[in-house]
Amino acid sequence: MVFRVVPGCVLCAVAVVSTSPTAGAAPDPCTASGLAATASGVLNGASGYLDSHPDANNVLTTAVSQSPADARSSVRGYFLGHPGELLDLKNIAQPLIDLRGQCNTAVSPGQLATLFDALSG
Numbered sequence: 001m002v003f004r005v006v007p008g009c010v011l012c013a014v015a016v017v018s019t020s021p022t023a024g025a026a027p028d029p030c031t032a033s034g035l036a037a038t039a040s041g042v043l044n045g046a047s048g049y050l051d052s053h054p055d056a057n058n059v060l061t062t063a064v065s066q067s068p069a070d071a072r073s074s075v076r077g078y079f080l081g082h083p084g085e086l087l088d089l090k091n092i093a094q095p096l097i098d099l100r101g102q103c104n105t106a107v108s109p110g111q112l113a114t115l116f117d118a119l120s121g
Contacts, residue, residue, distance in 0.1 A: 029102060
C-alpha cells in the first residue's frame with residue numbers, strides 16, 4: 001500500500017513543478033513589470049548603441065536642453081543625414097512599439113518621468 005501512494009505523490013510533485021511558473025519566467029508584458037522589463041531592454045540597447053555612435057549621442061544629448069522646435073529640427077536633420085542610424089534605433093525601440101500594439105496602450109517618456117518623479121519624492 002505504501003508503494004502505491006509514494007509513486008502517486010511523486011507524479012503529483014512532477015505535475016506541480018512542471019506547471020508552476022518559474023522565478024525566471026517572463027512577466028506578462030502588459031503589466032507594470034512587463035513594461036519595465038521591455039523598457040529596460042530597449043534602454044540598455046539604446047545606451048550601448050549611442051555609446052558606439054558618439055555623434056548621434058551628442059545630437060540627442062544636446063536636444064534635451066533645446067526648445068522643442070529646435071530639438072525636433074536638430075534631431076530630424078541629423079537622422080535625415082544618417083538614415084542607417086535612424087533605422088538601427090527604430091529596431092532597438094521595436095519591442096516598445098510592439099508592446100503598444102499588443103497591450104493597446106502607449107507609454108510616453110513623459111509618463112515614465114512622471115512615475116519616477118512620484119516615486120522619488
